[in-house]
Amino acid sequence: MNIQIFGMSKSFDTKKAERWFKERRIKYQYIDLISKGVSPGEYRSIKAAVGGFDALVNKSCRAYEALYMAYITPQAAEEKLLEHPELFNAPIVRNGKQATVGYHPEVWQTWE
Template identity: 30%
Template sequence: MLQIIGTKKCTQTRKALRYCKERSIPYQFVNLEERSLSDGEWAKVFNSLNAESLIDEESKYYKKGGYSWREYDPEEELMLHSELLKTPLLKLGQRVVQGVDTDFLEASREHA
């Protein structure tokens, strides 16, 4: 089943949720404000996507934490601080994509 990983505050996450609801695409919403991803889920994310590309450099947490000038391991920081993650992440099986990818969402309907 398709998983949409994000927060309810994120406009792009809400867009993905609305897209699925309007087209009756079954999904599971993982709210990062309520629970963090497991080590296995993070492994699938990092196998599909580069950790550096998942860092939201426009987020308040990034700016407040001084990430622009300090050295850090992107994977480790994302696992510890999901506030740095660009959302939504769309996960289906072993594949993970970042952002509202309508082709990916439509393809997930076939796997439902």
């Protein structure tokens, strides 16, 4: 199992996800979305695993409205998402080609 947690240090759900893996002594790699972001290749892989762009975007964050995300084309919205990682829902937990957005221990338990 090669677990990666893409999250934000201030996100409560990111902290819960980290705690869940620590309690089970499952090694994981933490990637800070704000400082490191997500590469275009990782983004495509995660987007395919979680069911698309809408699952990845936090529509309630301030940056979503400030960047007029609701009014731009889908391609431009994806570019903005990669430029402004604070728009991502967190945590994004990835195991190879599988991924979840948010806190979903019931899914993580099924991963081997």
